[in-house]
Amino acid sequence: MANAAFKDFIVVVTGASTGLGRAIAVETASQGANVVIVNYASSTDEARETARLVETQGAKAVLVQGDVALDEDCRRVADAARPYGRVDALFNNAGVTVFARHDNLDAISAEDFQKVYAVNVVGAFQMTRACRELLEAAPQTAAVVNTGSIASIMGIGSSIAYAASKGALNTLTIALARALAPKVRVNAVLPGFIDTPWFGKALNLEQQAKQRRNAAEATPLKVASTAEDIAVSAVFLGGRHSRHVTGETLVVDAGRRLSAN
Numbered sequence: 001m002a003n004a005a006f007k008d009f010i011v012v013v014t015g016a017s018t019g020l021g022r023a024i025a026v027e028t029a030s031q032g033a034n035v036v037i038v039n040y041a042s043s044t045d046e047a048r049e050t051a052r053l054v055e056t057q058g059a060k061a062v063l064v065q066g067d068v069a070l071d072e073d074c075r076r077v078a079d080a081a082r083p084y085g086r087v088d089a090l091f092n093n094a095g096v097t098v099f100a101r102h103d104n105l106d107a108i109s110a111e112d113f114q115k116v117y118a119v120n121v122v123g124a125f126q127m128t129r130a131c132r133e134l135l136e137a138a139p140q141t142a143a144v145v146n147t148g149s150i151a152s153i154m155g156i157g158s159s160i161a162y163a164a165s166k167g168a169l170n171t172l173t174i175a176l177a178r179a180l181a182p183k184v185r186v187n188a189v190l191p192g193f194i195d196t197p198w199f200g201k202a203l204n205l206e207q208q209a210k211q212r213r214n215a216a217e218a219t220p221l222k223v224a225s226t227a228e229d230i231a232v233s234a235v236f237l238g239g240r241h242s243r244h245v246t247g248e249t250l251v252v253d254a255g256r257r258l259s260a261n
Contacts, residue, residue: 004032005239010084010134011036012077014068014127015094017043019196020147022050023231024091029057031235037062037080041094068094068123071130078130086142087134089238092124093147097162105160113161120165121172128176128186136183143238144180146173146188150253153190166190170249177247185246189234192253195224220255 011028015021017040025036036054038061040047051061064080066073081087096119100107124146128135135142151157152166170188177186193215216224223229233252236242251257 007032023227029059192256
């Protein structure tokens with residue numbers, strides 16, 4: 001614990017009920033966080049399980065329901081940290097998608113784009129804005145870590161709307177890194193496939209298994225990454241060990257981007 005990158009940190013993780021958000025919350029706790037604010041949109045039971053796992057690592061978990069697409073909810077999530085006087089690391093992990101073949105342009109509506117952007121881009125902006133004062137109150141340079149995707153640089157993924165939203169998030173990351181310096185660092189982690197239920201929402205169990213095999217085969221490292229695999233990289237960007245890193249997008253995809261398509 002003496003070398004813990006998050007010792008005594010106050011941490012906020014959005015979209016933390018399952019998957020990568022849960023893994024990030026638990027990992028920060030394991031690295032010494034004092035308080036982890038666990039945000040979730042609707043999955044109360046799963047968020048409670050995240051809180052339980054956080055507390056088994058020795059941190060206090062604070063559950064806050066809220067939709068990051070709504071500015072008032074973002075401010076309520078930030079308010080949960082006010083009793084502690086600061087936020088040392090904010091993980092903008094909440095994300096949504098719509099599923100549509102990329103070559104079927106009629107499958108995506110303007111409303112689909114607006115829904116995806118409202119969470120994936122505007123939500124990250126609103127959460128950062130809501131936490132800004134608390135981030136700037138941290139005794140060291142605080143950190144914001146956005147959860148992006150290799151869809152942003154490869155134009156792949158569940159839909160064109162999703163890929164475009166993650167491209168916008170990359171730009172938001174760079175713009176916020178400039179705007180919030182020198183008090184706050186802003187970076188993004190760009191995962192490839194993650195072996196979580198989120199990636200298999202539109203598939204049955206057999207299809208999910210096939211997707212997992214195909215994902216591993218498509219990477220030079222021949223692995224299908226777990227949420228925990230990605231979380232350690234996201235948490236690196238949020239902790240003391242990356243204190244001189246800002247405005248970066250860290251690709252964590254087992255080499256998937258090296259594939260032709």
